[in-house]
Amino acid sequence: MKYFCYILISVFLFINLLPAQFVPEKFDSAAIAQIRDEGMNRSKVMEYLSYLTDVYGPRLSGSPGYMTAAKWAKDQLISIGLENAHLEAWGPWGRGxxxxxxxxxxxxxxxxxxxxxxxxxxxxxxxxxxxxxxxxxxxxxxxxxxxxxxxxxxxxxxxxxxxxxxxxxxxxxxxxxxxxxxxxxxxQRRGGRRFxxxxxxxxxxxxxxxxxxxxxxxxxxxxxxxxxxxxxxxxxxxxxxxxxxxxxxxxxxxxxxxxxxxxxxxxxxxxxxxxxxxxxxxxxxxxxxxxxxxxxxxKADSGYNIIAEIQGTDLKDEIVMIGGHFDSWHGGTGAADNATGSSVAMEAMRIIKTLNLKPRRTIRIGLWDAEEHGFLGSRGYITKHFAEREGGSSNPDRKIVYKPEGEKFSVYFNDDNGAGKFRGIYLQGNEACRTIFRSWLKPFNDLGASTVTVASTGGTDHQAFDGYGLPGFQFIQDELDYGSRVHHATMDVYDRCPPEDLKQAAVIMAAFAYNAAMRDEKIPRKPPVEQRGNR
The missing domain is CATH 3.50.30.30 (Glucose Oxidase; domain 1)
Known part of the structure; x- marks a missing residue:
């Protein structure tokens, strides 16, 4: 008996000495099961995709086609029951x-x-x-x-x-x-040098x-x-x-x-x-x-993002965001790049609203303009609402100054790597999120999503958030024929987008948004990078 008690005490001490990252992340498994059922069995993601491509594609920034598509998307978000749906100017443009x-x-x-x-x-x-x-x-x-x-x-x-x-x-x-x-x-980069x-x-x-x-x-x-x-x-x-x-x-x-x-x-x-x-x-x-x-x-004096939200309850001033870029090139209909990401985000919001879930934090969708021209829409939104560089500079070496909304910002999840299903998520070097996201992926391991990597990925709007020290993440997606046949091509059309992949993606995005909105704490941020002073 004495030996048995010694083992129990040892186990207890070991558990209490474990690092924080080994503590399992809690979430509402019943709500996640509802999200999965709604998204896999009553999905509207392909309906959204068809309208954005077959009817309103392509969506070149600054063009009348973009604005017509943006107004349609805003109206759809209103019909879902989202609040504060609007087209928001992000900054000067020029001509469409x-x-x-x-x-x-x-x-x-x-x-x-x-x-x-x-x-x-x-x-x-x-x-x-x-x-x-x-x-x-x-x-x-x-x-x-x-x-x-x-x-x-x-x-x-x-x-x-x-x-x-x-x-x-x-x-x-x-x-x-x-x-x-x-x-x-x-x-880490190999070889210690950039290309x-x-x-x-x-x-x-x-x-x-x-x-x-x-x-x-x-x-x-x-x-x-x-x-x-x-x-x-x-x-x-x-x-x-x-x-x-x-x-x-x-x-x-x-x-x-x-x-x-x-x-x-x-x-x-x-x-x-x-x-x-x-x-x-x-x-x-x-x-x-x-x-x-x-x-x-x-004439197109300004560019416009599409914004809408599900307001939170006790933590409604804190923000969880999901989205992807809305603009496209003109050769095809902008399907896999990036009507899929926009449709997945819209469907994720529909799922949460349809189930009448009550997130603690406000969940906001952002469909971004002018990603193809350097993340202009998302960057404009961030500097307007969340953060900017000291003195309004665009120099990344300048100190980041957070606005009140930025202090209450939790996380942004992005979809813009083609039409392939989600296989996991990139941590962008934010190791503190590993156990959180691994736990959130567990209900979807059977759908092929289980990988969490500390590696970073680029080329899309989560980088705009990450660049201002705000947690921003892109999901790992199956390549399919994105790089070989679709990306910026005349064949970037509806037919290149598998329905089951997009259903799975929308379910996981909805689950991540809901889980982030329900946590006691905001998503942890990376330690700030030491600024190099005014240059």
Whole structure:
């Protein structure tokens, strides 16, 4: 008996000496079961997705199409029963752009329609037939040989690219081995250095800049570039101005500025068709191109986010947020990027409201504008409501000054990695959340979501929150064919989005939002990074 008591005392002492991260996270399992049942069996996520893509897609920032879609989303959130639903200006924009008509036909020994798509903010080009010129130059001296030869011509600016037969599948689920590797990550970069361009890479970039600058100087009629990908799919984003590689992405004129300089029409061409044109010209053929772009510009003084909420009870002044970006590129209908994330967040809010759950904290949805242009919508919202840099600076080295709302902010959960189901969550280096999120994922382990990694991921709006020291997280998602066929492509359409994946994602997002809203404490923040002083 004495020995047995000694064991009990030892176990008791051991349990009380355990670190805080080993204490199980409590949550309302009955409410989570309700959320799962509602979301998996009575989902509206695909209905939301179809409207945002088939009816209201694409949703290019600043365009009338974006505003029409945003008003529809706001009305849907009102119909769900959410409060304070509104379109909220986040800051200055400039001008919107809409494509009204486009055609491209190659004339030569055989005529054929060119698989291609105009880049956003390309100006109208009335139906024009002109020569195609291949600007085949890899040195400054070679570039100079084209001076005086590009005015009024359609210029092929890119090199051709080898197209290999794809023996590997275009789409994939995350393998257990890759998820295990993520789970075991220590979140540190390997090698201790950031990626650096080689001298050869810098030289190629410089030559590309000088080739484009020559097109502008000479008055080329339009610029054609090769699309990434293959199979007739066209990846397309915004047109651009010549920009020296040392100047930085954020510097220089933007095509959406209200007083943007004159822009040359620019077209992204399917790789196989682009390669054919290059080979034709190299063999001495002289193909011509008939090109027509009908574009419409509109004044857009401000950009707008879509905001709505379920008000909390005893902790209603504290905020839990979910969302994803609402804007898209124009080649497809902006389905996997990112009508899925918007639809999942809308469905998560619907689930919680339909079940009449009473969160302690206010749960707010944010559907962000202009993510594709540098997280402008989410950053604008954060600096308006939660935090800004000392002196209103955009310098990340300046001290963060939190506003009253920012002090009461708990967490933001984001969806913007395609249409794949959730497999877990990135901690963004916030180790204090590991046990919390692992516990919250446990009811969904059978749906494939179990991985928690301290690793960080980027490229979307949770980074805007994280950059201001606010807890912001992106879920780990199955890749599917997001990178290979869909992302910023003409095939980013409804059909690339599996219903069961989106149902699962909406259920997990709803559960995470509800659990965060019901905790006694807000989600823990990372220790503040030591500021480097005023620079």
């Amino acid at each position: 752009w809409s494509l009204k008509n486009y055609s491209a036909t190659v004339f030569g020994r055989q005529n054929f329609p060119l698989i291609s798509y105009p880049k956003a903010w390309s100006p109208t080009l009335s139906e024009v037939v002109a020569d195609l010129v291949l600007l085949d130059a890899k040195t400054d001296s070679a570039i100079e040989t084209y001076r005086g030869k590009l005015k009024g011509k359609f210029v092929l600016l890119s090199d051709s690219r080898e197209i290999k037969i794809p023996f590997e599948p275009y789409a994939e689920r995350d393998a257990d081995s890759s998820l295990l590797k993520l789970a075991n990550s220590d979140g 650096e361009m080689t001298p050869e890479m810098k030289q190629r970039q410089l030559i590309s800049y000088r080739k484009m600058q020559l097109c502008f100087d000479e008055g080329a009629k339009a610029i054609l570039t090769i699309s990434q990908g293959d199979g007739g799919n066209v990846f397309v984003a915004a047109a651009s101005y010549p920009q020296h590689p040392d100047s930085g992405w954020s510097s220089g004129a933007k095509v959406y500025d209200s007083k943007a300089p004159k822009l040359i029409p620019q077209v992204s061409v399917g790789a196989e068709h682009y390669n054919r044109l290059v080979r034709m010209i190299q063999k001495g053929e002289k193909p011509k191109l008939e090109l027509e772009i009908e574009a419409e510009f509109n």
